[in-house]
Amino acid sequence: MARDRSIARTKVRQPSRSHRLLIRSATLLAAMSFACGMNAGGCGTTPSVPGVSSGGSTILDSVPRPVILDSDHVLGQASASLIVVEYESYQSTACGRFARSEFPTIKQNYIDTGKIRWVFRHFPLASESRARPAAIAAECAGDQGKFFEYRDLIYSNPDSSGNVVLTDAQLKTYADTLGLDRTTFDACIAGDSKNSRIDQDVNSGTALGVTDAPTFIVDNQLVAGFTTAADLSKTLDRHLAGTQ
Numbered sequence: 001m002a003r004d005r006s007i008a009r010t011k012v013r014q015p016s017r018s019h020r021l022l023i024r025s026a027t028l029l030a031a032m033s034f035a036c037g038m039n040a041g042g043c044g045t046t047p048s049v050p051g052v053s054s055g056g057s058t059i060l061d062s063v064p065r066p067v068i069l070d071s072d073h074v075l076g077q078a079s080a081s082l083i084v085v086e087y088e089s090y091q092s093t094a095c096g097r098f099a100r101s102e103f104p105t106i107k108q109n110y111i112d113t114g115k116i117r118w119v120f121r122h123f124p125l126a127s128e129s130r131a132r133p134a135a136i137a138a139e140c141a142g143d144q145g146k147f148f149e150y151r152d153l154i155y156s157n158p159d160s161s162g163n164v165v166l167t168d169a170q171l172k173t174y175a176d177t178l179g180l181d182r183t184t185f186d187a188c189i190a191g192d193s194k195n196s197r198i199d200q201d202v203n204s205g206t207a208l209g210v211t212d213a214p215t216f217i218v219d220n221q222l223v224a225g226f227t228t229a230a231d232l233s234k235t236l237d238r239h240l241a242g243t244q
Contacts, residue, residue: 057225059235063208065220068119071197073147075107076117082219082239084116087123087205089213090134090154093162094226098214099155105229110236120151121201123213130166133189135198137171140188146178153177 066085068074088095110116122138124131134154141150153174158164168189175185188194205215209222216223216232219239223232 057223057227057231060209060222060224063217063220063222066119066204066208066217068117069200071200073120073142074117075120075148076111077114078117080114080117082116082236083119084219084236085119085121085217087121087201087210087213087215087217089122089124089128089131090138090151090164090166091124091128091131092213093158095214096155096158096162096164098226099152100158102227102229102232106232106236109233115240116236120147121205122198123202123205123210123215124198125213132195132198133168134166134171136194137174137185137189139194139197140185141175141178141180143188144180144184146180149178150174 066083068083088099090096107118111118122135124135138147138150138154141147154164154166171189172182172186175182208217210217210224212224214226216227218232218235221235221239223235
């Protein structure tokens with residue numbers, strides 16, 4: 001019995017950051033292999049070994065190129081030569097940090113100048129109890145032409161830990177702030193019509209190898225995890241120059 005108690009007190013070592021990145025990379029490769037296997041035409045190329053940017057994000061080459069759908073939320077000119085898809089979760093502090101501190105620079109330098117089109121897609125995780133309700137609320141706001149404004153409001157007031165308030169009451173307050181028709185909005189978030197829309201985004205991300213948020217698909221390259229505007233700009237510039 002004394003031996004059993006000693007074992008119980010043994011502290012389990014947590015995997016290092018580099019080990020966690022390797023695990024995430026292996027997961028991405030497995031998901032991509034599955035997605036390519038499900039595609040009758042395959043992916044056309046063999047995925048390369050992931051790298052790690054200076055910002056800590058995992059970079060994986062040769063993922064299937066995403067296709068913009070009519071239901072997507074898109075910023076940028078249709079003539080832009082490069083498409084970037086961001087998979088995000090409103091409950092993710094990393095997504096919020098990127099939205100507040102990094103995305104404005106990307107928007108100013110690349111979207112507003114007509115260089116890229118930016119697609120927002122939902123990727124709420126099963127472990128995040130308020131991510132899906134927030135995504136549904138954003139879609140309901142989108143029905144009234146206010147998706148981007150509603151998204152910005154969600155991220156605009158984090159606490160000291162970077163968390164945002166996603167209670168039902170707060171989601172309705174955001175609707176009031178934007179002057180949405182509350183009867184229509186309340187019926188929308190109470191119903192089930194938007195769940196399939198959220199699932200559409202999640203399924204598309206899973207097929208591309210997305211396992212967490214934020215994840216960015218830059219043409220045929222996957223960038224997983226928080227990234228700075230400076231790091232992401234280097235990736236964008238390589239693709240725009242045709243050197244990627």
